[in-house]
Amino acid sequence: MINVIFMGLLVIGVVVAGFNCIGLEMTDAGMIMNPSFEPLNQLTTGIFSSAKVAVELAMGLIGIMALWLGLMRIAEDSGLIQLLAKAMRPLMVRLFPDVPPDHPAMGAMIMNIAANILGLGNAATPLGLKAMTELQKLNKVKDTATNAMVTFMAINTSSVTLIPATVIGIRAAAGATNPADIIGPVILATGVSTTVAIIATKLMQKLPRYQITEEGSN
Amino acid sequence: MFQNVVNGISSIAIPLIIFSIVLYGYVKKVKVYESFTTGAKEGFEVAIRIIPYLVAILVAIGAFRASGALDLLTSLLSPVTSFIGMPAEVLPMAMMRPLSGSGALGIVSELINNFGVESLIGRMAAVMEGSTETTFYVLAVYFGSISITKSRHAVPAALLADLAGILSAVIITRVVFG
Known part of the structure; x- marks a missing residue:
């Protein structure tokens, strides 16, 4: 799947940019051609700047990753995470039946979801990556995602925020009389997408085409 | 009032979390400094490990955007979106949101500036921004960090959830506010 997406985005990008170089335009006088290499140049610039942004993003993550995983370790060693995991246990064992209730993965996933709910985006990613590392320890086929990983991922990509801090900030800057009045709709919409995410992963994981195969095969 | 509470929660959350974790650890006789640095080392390694995956996915998305393919897809889809009551102006936002966080943020700001922060379009884009995530970034980073290449049903399930999120944002x- 990842291979198809990677190839598809790049190939479509090059083809569309190439086609745009012909510069077809509809005018009153009919179709005219206005050839130029500009679209291909823009494509190249876009590709190079994306590669640079990717590394900048990762570099920007280093400090914040170190901070949150450092705090996470203290919370683990002191038993705070385990306490939290115990409180959330009834919900978590239903969402992730394949993960042992006392496994560190549970604690990391709870922390990640809590950070998302509070709108702490820069804490959520490090904690989410920590959860993936823990889930990988339970994985028998190391190059293939487990059911728990996919469910956790889908919850994350569907966004579980209660406080959309960024967008409230933008609206405040634009002079909204009540920048936070979108919170209700946001919580509703996010609730719908998270519910769909959980149901979809639970149903799809049973489909024959998504069964886990041995390492090396496709 | 409500807004003050929300802002308050945002301001207090992180300092309070740090305070509680460090103090609780110290009280429970954890060597907080050593624990912190052990964990931090792991964080450093993860951040470096995700770079190749991040480059791959962001370059692919960047090519798709810069070539004009995203605009093309948007114009192809516009009959469908007008049918479900989504203003044509919001469609680029819906298309961009799963692909690029900064791109989507740019579109929201632009829509808010052009149509007004209290307009239906401005609000719809804001709700979309708040209620969805940059799916492909999360997929690439999360799976990349542990070298998972077979994502099974992750992509279709995540995209289905995005679709549900966008549709509910519109409705x-x-x-x-309609």
Whole structure:
């Protein structure tokens, strides 16, 4: 799947940019051609700047990753995470039946979801990556995602925020009389997408085409 | 009032979390400094490990955007979106949101500036921004960090959830502010 997406985005990008170089335009006088290499140049610039942004993003993550995983370790060693995991246990064992209730993965996933709910985006990613590392320890086929990983991922990509801090900030800057009045709709919409995410992963994981195969095969 | 509470929660959350974790650890006789640095080392390694995956996915998305393919897809889809009551102006936002966080943020700001922060379009884009995530970034980083290449049903399930989020953003915004 990842291979198809990677190839598809790049190939479509090059083809569309190439086609745009012909510069077809509809005018009153009919179709005219206005050839130029500009679209291909823009494509190249876009590709190079994306590669640079990717590394900048990762570099920007280093400090914040170190901070949150450092705090996470203290919370683990002191038993705070385990306490939290115990409180959330009834919900978590239903969402992730394949993960042992006392496994560190549970604690990391709870922390990640809590950070998302509070709108702490820069804490959520490090904690989410920590959860993936823990889930990988339970994985028998190391190059293939487990059911728990996919469910956790889908919850994350569907966004579980209660406080959309960024967008409230933008609206405040634009002079909204009540920048936070979108919170209700946001919580509703996010609730719908998270519910769909959980149901979809639970149903799809049973489909024959998504069964886990041995390492090396496709 | 409500907004003050929300802002308050945002301001207090992180300092309070740090305070509680460090103090609780110290009280429980954890060597907090050593624990912190052990964990931090792991964080450093993860951040470096995700770079190749991040480059791959962001370059692919960047090519798709810069070539004009995203605009093309948007114009192809516009009959469908007008049918479900999504203003044509919001469609680029819906298309961009799963692909690029900064791109989507740019579109929201632009829509808010052009149509007004209290307009239906401005609000719909804001709700979309708040209620969805940059799916492909999360997929690439999360799976990349542990070298998973077979994602099974992750992509279709995540995209289905995005679709549900975007549709509900359209409908709910219309009902509440329309």
